[in-house]
Amino acid sequence: MRYCIVGAGFSGAVIGRALAEAGHKVLVIDERLHVAGNCHSQRDPQTGVMTHVYGPHIFHTGDERVWAYVQRFGAMRPYRHRVQAVAGGMVYSLPVNLLTINQFFRKVMGPEEARAFVATKTRPISNPANFEEQALSMIGADFYEAFFRGYTRKQWGLDPTQLPASILKRLPLRFDYDDSYFAHPHQAIPERGYTELVAAILDTPNLELRLGARFEDLTEAFAHVVYSGPIDRYFHYELGRLGYRTLDFETIRAKGDYQGTAVVNYCDEATPYTRITEHKHFAPWEKVKIEGTILYREFSRFCGKNDIPYYPIRQTNEEAMLKKYVDRAMATPGVTFVGRLGSYRYLDMDVTIGEALAAAEAMLERIATTADIPVFFAPPLQHA
């Protein structure tokens, strides 16, 4: 019997390939008409720009195994992500670094002076219980108000006091002029786009890819199902719907260079969108040849029934619902839940790939010894 992998994003592609390479027959399905999930990239027919269809995706990792893995499937071009932030009518550099600190406070401080200065602005909170407390203890009220409070309210539709501290912990605070958005040693964009990269992962004997196919409509029996769709959907939402944020994009096309960089964040709450992405800057190796430009104005809102889920919200009530789904899943033989939607976690691409590689390895071991395959390899509740 074949193995069925639901979802042709990074999780499904990596696991599907590993099973197929080990000699198993695999069917990978996706209800969309393209692979790569929300990483999908496509060349805009009007401008010729490679567009990140579901918003900006920048590959970055410190995991050598993951880095070697992605490079097997296509060239990765160096790309250093930098973000500018508009706040109160000024443009600053993010994440908060020495340039941001000096410009914001109109000072000329060196690293140690700035560190001491920012310390006078922060509030000592030993165990920050939420996003706001984390921000006040890490960067202080001035930066929090200017860059994080409004943006976060727009992005999450919640007050930062209702959000976990872990969301802000994704971002560093730097006392030097390093303005790289990510700290990882490997930062890159696939030369031919994410979709080509994922298609290459899926291109292997023993693996059938079926697009435009819903798991709910399949009738054949499988040796095991690996499900990277939303865990609540697998159970027909019987215990309720887990909350997600979804994104809407307003497309702007223009000539030349519109904003001079890939991403500009708009931190003021009065500006309805969160950021503007100018896609051609993600491919510096080809942008010189491209005259036109395409941009997305990004708006965040609660994910409704027919919307595409992006960010798991994971508030307290959702944690309780998730626990019930996890219990239900643990009592369901024949299926393993993986990835961002399968485990309802905010995962970066490299973590997704790393987890998928580990899950595939563990699965193959169990298959070889005819042991039961676990329902989760990365338990959703340990990552709350």
Ligand code: UDP
């Ligand atoms: N954030 C913010 N202002 C910014 C950038 C980020 O308030 O200009 C907050 C926001 O809550 C966001 C979080 O920091 O969800 C993490 O930022 P990151 O850039 O990692 O978000 P992502 O790229 O996943 O959208």
